[in-house]
Amino acid sequence: MKNEDIKMIPEPALRRLPQYWHLLRRLRDEGVSEVSSSRIAQEMKFDPTQVRKDIQYTDIVGKPKTGYDINQLIKAIESFLNWENFDDAFLVGAGVLGQAILSYKAFKNYGLNFVAAFDISDDKIGQKFFDIEVLPLDKLQNLAKRMHVHVGVITTPAQAAQEVADIMISSGIIAIWNFAPVSLKVPDDIVVENIQFSQSLAVLSRKLASHKLHI
Amino acid sequence: MKNEDIKMIPEPALRRLPQYWHLLRRLRDEGVSEVSSSRIAQEMKFDPTQVRKDIQYTDIVGKPKTGYDINQLIKAIESFLNWENFDDAFLVGAGVLGQAILSYKAFKNYGLNFVAAFDISDDKIGQKFFDIEVLPLDKLQNLAKRMHVHVGVITTPAQAAQEVADIMISSGIIAIWNFAPVSLKVPDDIVVENIQFSQSLAVLSRKLASHKLHI
DNA sequence: ATTGAATCGAGAAATTTTTACCGATAAAAA
DNA sequence: TTTTTATCGGTAAAAATTTCTCGATTCAAT
Numbered sequence: 001m002k003n004e005d006i007k008m009i010p011e012p013a014l015r016r017l018p019q020y021w022h023l024l025r026r027l028r029d030e031g032v033s034e035v036s037s038s039r040i041a042q043e044m045k046f047d048p049t050q051v052r053k054d055i056q057y058t059d060i061v062g063k064p065k066t067g068y069d070i071n072q073l074i075k076a077i078e079s080f081l082n083w084e085n086f087d088d089a090f091l092v093g094a095g096v097l098g099q100a101i102l103s104y105k106a107f108k109n110y111g112l113n114f115v116a117a118f119d120i121s122d123d124k125i126g127q128k129f130f131d132i133e134v135l136p137l138d139k140l141q142n143l144a145k146r147m148h149v150h151v152g153v154i155t156t157p158a159q160a161a162q163e164v165a166d167i168m169i170s171s172g173i174i175a176i177w178n179f180a181p182v183s184l185k186v187p188d189d190i191v192v193e194n195i196q197f198s199q200s201l202a203v204l205s206r207k208l209a210s211h212k213l214h215i
Numbered sequence: 216m217k218n219e220d221i222k223m224i225p226e227p228a229l230r231r232l233p234q235y236w237h238l239l240r241r242l243r244d245e246g247v248s249e250v251s252s253s254r255i256a257q258e259m260k261f262d263p264t265q266v267r268k269d270i271q272y273t274d275i276v277g278k279p280k281t282g283y284d285i286n287q288l289i290k291a292i293e294s295f296l297n298w299e300n301f302d303d304a305f306l307v308g309a310g311v312l313g314q315a316i317l318s319y320k321a322f323k324n325y326g327l328n329f330v331a332a333f334d335i336s337d338d339k340i341g342q343k344f345f346d347i348e349v350l351p352l353d354k355l356q357n358l359a360k361r362m363h364v365h366v367g368v369i370t371t372p373a374q375a376a377q378e379v380a381d382i383m384i385s386s387g388i389i390a391i392w393n394f395a396p397v398s399l400k401v402p403d404d405i406v407v408e409n410i411q412f413s414q415s416l417a418v419l420s421r422k423l424a425s426h427k428l429h430i
Numbered sequence: 431a432t433t434g435a436a437t438c439g440a441g442a443a444a445t446t447t448t449t450a451c452c453g454a455t456a457a458a459a460a
Numbered sequence: 461t462t463t464t465t466a467t468c469g470g471t472a473a474a475a476a477t478t479t480c481t482c483g484a485t486t487c488a489a490t
Contacts, residue, residue: 006421006424006425006428009421010446010447010448011418012446012447012448013447014417014418014421015414015415015417015418017417018396018411018413018414018416018417019396019398019409019411019413019414021413022373022396022397022398022411022413023397023398026373026397036466036467036468037467037468038466038467043398044398045398047448047449047450048467049448049449049450049451049469050447050448050449052467052468052469053447053448053449053469056469061468061469062467062468062469063455063456063457063467063468064454064455064456064457064466064467064468064469065455065456065457065458065465065466065467065468066456066457066466066467066468067466067467067468068468080421081417081420081421082420082421082423082424083420087423095315095318096311096314096315096318097315097318097319099311099315100310100311100312100314100315101412103310103311103312104312104412106396106413107412107416110413110416110417110420111420112416150423151419151423158237158241174423174426175419175422175423175426177415177416177419181233181234181237181321182237182238182241183234183237183238183258183259183260189426191419191422191423191426193415193416193418193419193422194234194415195412195415196233196234196237197316197319197322197410198233198236198237198321198325199230199233199234200230200392200408200409200410201233201322201325201327201392201408202229202230202232202233202296202325203226203229203230203408204366204390204392204406204408205296205297205298205325205326206221206224206229206296206297207390207406207408208297208302208365208366208389208390208406209221209297210221211389211390211404211406213221225476225477225478227476227477227478228477251436251437251438252437252438253436253437262478262479262480263437264439264478264479264480265477265478265479267437267438267439268439268477268478268479271439276438276439277437277438277439278437278438278485278486278487279436279437279438279439279484279485279486279487280435280436280437280438280485280486280487280488281436281437281438281486281487282436282437282438283438
């Protein structure tokens with residue numbers, strides 16, 4: 001049961017699309033109305049052909065000599081990433097990181113709509129962070145089912161993450177965005193995306209170590 | 216002036232190493248003392264050969280039948296990632312995200328040591344978050360030079376990021392970890408690593424959209 | 431001591447991703 | 461109107477990354 005219906009895209013290309021999107025929004029704010037792959041490539045230090053290829057996944061067509069209509073392109077990326085359709089989401093782990101996520105208004109742009117947060121600590125329960133109320137974790141299951149929430153974000157410490165994932169899955173959540181540094185064990189039909197600071201930091205560390213040798 | 220001295224590693228492999236590291240630490244805590252590539256692969260749903268290849272970059276050797284000594288392997292990864300040598304770092308942007316970063320004790324494991332935070336807002340300046348004092352941004356330049364800080368973390372809003380980067384660079388900072396959704400313009404000899412939530416979220420969105428078609 | 435099972439590590443093959451090339455085309459300039 | 465310039469998009473080549481194959485090695489069981 002592979003994905004035959006949805007256009008496949010290499011993950012590296014997929015990760016570049018949001019970067020284009022941010023750039024395009026900025027350019028649009030600056031009054032730009034058409035943009036070429038070369039322009040984008042130059043701004044981001046990418047290869048122009050690569051930019052064109054990435055853009056082609058969104059099914060938009062450009063014009064020779066001028067490039068792409070910037071509004072069209074922004075919309076095409078949003079549509080490709082499914083950022084037009086909102087997903088309600090629960091967040092578990094209302095610590096500082098969880099609060100940072102809840103505070104980040106831009107998720108609205110990305111089609112993610114937080115409807116509640118959960119925690120096990122009495123310090124947190126009952127508080128409101130950025131208009132989102134923190135509820136006791138044991139309320140998650142009922143609420144997820146009642147509200148048909150299918151997306152969960154885990155911002156707990158590592159030790160708690162697997163248990164939280166299990167609860168989420170048993171509550172009907174099918175997509176998990178995991179900030180905890182663990183590789184969650186989930187059934188095949190559950191979607192997980194990990195975002196771990198240590199991965200990115202490893203890249204920085206190595207670049208820096210390599211750089212230091214060449215001063 | 217390419218990197219001939221330092222062993223090159225594909226970035227995807229580099230990003231997997233911290234994941235192994237987290238798993239290994241957990242296994243060690245559970246009493247495991249030797250671990251095979253197949254075991255690691257199984258836990259993380261990777262390919263065993265891939266795990267072996269990744270591990271080979273750290274120059275550690277395993278034994279047939281049993282695999283790798285877990286302590287040796289953990290140390291080898293830390294050493295490869297240069298997580299043994301501490302880098303002092305400044306953080307700019309003491310908002311909720313910045314605070315979340317400052318609160319994250321695990322960075323000590325990753326060789327990152329925050330020594331000060333900076334902001335332009337009077338609300339923030341003078342406060343202390345998790346033992347790190349928030350100073351006015353215009354103090355950054357002098358302090359960076361005086362303290363020989365070479366790593367900067369940007370957790371400001373997007374609009375401020377480029378300006379902050381410029382200040383950092385003029386202050387002698389050579390490595391920037393950028394959480395703002397902009398592609399910074401920096402000289403060739405400055406190291407930048409971007410970590411953007413929207414990239415990871417794009418992957419989740421697409422997986423989810425694709426998943427929904429196959430229920 | 432011999433056999434069997436599991437794994438490493440080296441090299442080769444397959445796959446994926448990036449980059450190069452080039453004809454066609456739209457806009458601007460002559 | 462004709463020429464020049466810049467860019468798209470399709471195809472092909474190159475490079476990077478993952479996966480496969482297999483002999484050699486270690487440990488455990490017989």
